[in-house]
Amino acid sequence: MTRQTSVERSFLAKNPSVLWFILILALFTLGVTVLSEAYGVAFLSTSFVKTLGKTLCLCLVALAMDLIWGYAGILSLGHMAFFALGGYMLGMWLMYARTEEIVVAALAQGGLPATPEEIGQGIAVQIFGVVGASELPPIWVFAHSFWAQLALVVAVPGVLALVFGWLAFRSRVTGVYLSILTQAMTLALALYLFQNDSGLRGNNGLSGLQNMPGLAEVSQDRVSVWFFWASALALGLGYVLLAWVVSGKFGSVIRAIRDDEQRVRFLGYSVEGYKLFVFTLTAVIAAIAGALYYPQAGIINPAELAPIASIYLAVWVAIGGRGRLYGAVIGAAFVSLLSSWFTGGRAPSVPLGFYTINWVDWWLVLLGLSFVAVTLFAPKGIGGVFDLWQGVRAPDRKGAALGPDDGALMEKEAKE
């Protein structure tokens, strides 16, 4: 029998964090359910259940960010654009189908059965009256179909990522230039969506997304828990999928690309192909997270695609610890919950006598300082705590240049 080494053992044995993660997520889900208004002792308010559900979605998009940045080394600052696009795609169906119900009910009051034209007209005016239009834009052609819009949740961000990534990676745009390009992408998309004739209601965005079509009688107490469950399931599946992706030879190759892409080319791997694959896969995961997030938020508008949103995403992953999946989850959960506590006005102000620190204004400063501190003093982020605990010390990624003599010395040492 040969020596047991890391390549040989099974997926779960090699990734103990997966079992731990699923266990903790399951317990958390159970706990929230038991404490919810609809299914338990009503300790947690419905709005807090929604906050927790949204947080799980943010953890999922942080996982995607960790794959592309932490593992593949591509600092994309545009992934929240894919997240928002996913939300818009599902939001279109939610808004259309809900409005259809309302319009049909209203027309039924008139006595005569309404014609499909009348219904269509009514929906268009209801949704687009706010931007002064009375016809549905062509991009709403599939909005009546849940399954079609669900497919678009994946297809629209996926194709955008594929085209953008193909153009960028083919020209070998890397490093800070790629980051700037992704910022430009999300900014351009946001500016486009802000226009009233973009077909997505301009700066009004889509609203009322918390109302589920066909479930008008079901209270939000219940719906919020259902979405919480769906978010937990998506996060769990996403974690297992990404843990599998990074654990095998594919993970090896993308980490190698992060550390020395030229060397990977000389091994025969098409670096651009791998980057494109990871970019598109993570865009799709981000889109799915967004499709689950916005029905819990109730509203989506183009401000969600602001460049700063994607920068926050990178900050979460950096604080949590990039290059390890649970680090991204910890960072996203910790920072986003803290952020909503500080900006929600619930954090007590700090009176200094001459000045009062009001956290709604100062939270961003605190976050920025934490980011700088983590980057400088704890590059492994919060996740690094687990290394201390396990006593793991990783070597530097790039070895220092050793002269021939140094090398010979180390060789001797190694033999001793």
Added chain:
Amino acid sequence: MSALLEVSGVSVTFDGFRAINNLSFSIGAQELRAIIGPNGAGKTTFMDIVTGKTRPDTGSVTFGERSVSLLSLSEAQIARAGVGRKFQRPTVFEDQTVAENLTMALKAHRAPWRVLFWKERPEDRTRVEALAQEVGLADHLPRKAGELSHGQKQWLEIGMLLAQEPRLLLVDEPAAGMTLAEREHTTALLVEMAKTRAVVVVEHDMEFVRRLNCKVTVLHEGAVLAEGSLDHVTKNQQVIEVYLGRG
């Protein structure tokens, strides 16, 4: 014997500086060749051209029986066509284990989709272990490459090259930073590898080249100055002037 690699009339200019000047070079399918030349002669640039890292301004580079032009291929395609390269400084993936480094280099499908669903078969395992054995790293498979000594990293990189099973191997200054015993081991390995493939070795050290006991090409200012046995080229007056004469 027909040539495996055929480089003809190649020139490269960097910002007006001619690093390679109408260079022609060819090597057979099972041949060992040493390239020597003073610093800045263009040895590394020559390897950059063959591996697709640098595009020449003029000339042609063809490879294999069907004389495929390498100039229209990407670095990765050239590597897949069977050209392996060892860099001057050891470049291994320090954050990954020796086993992972070797596994990545193992000859196999390289497309993302295939790699994603790749599963290690027992023969892959055996091959990785055999390679590690061959380069003296059998006891280090689960260690991170970053923890290895300089010489061991050199060996790991050679192991990765063997794993790729290239038909043409370009080796840039392999003996740098090696102890005497390691150099001898390296020489033997290069001679052995050249029995089944073409091997081009760039080296400064004359003793090392002598032990390789093969045909030598002398580069100077981006062009071939002389070619033949080591004794033959070291007698060449021009070679003595530009290179050996300077000690």
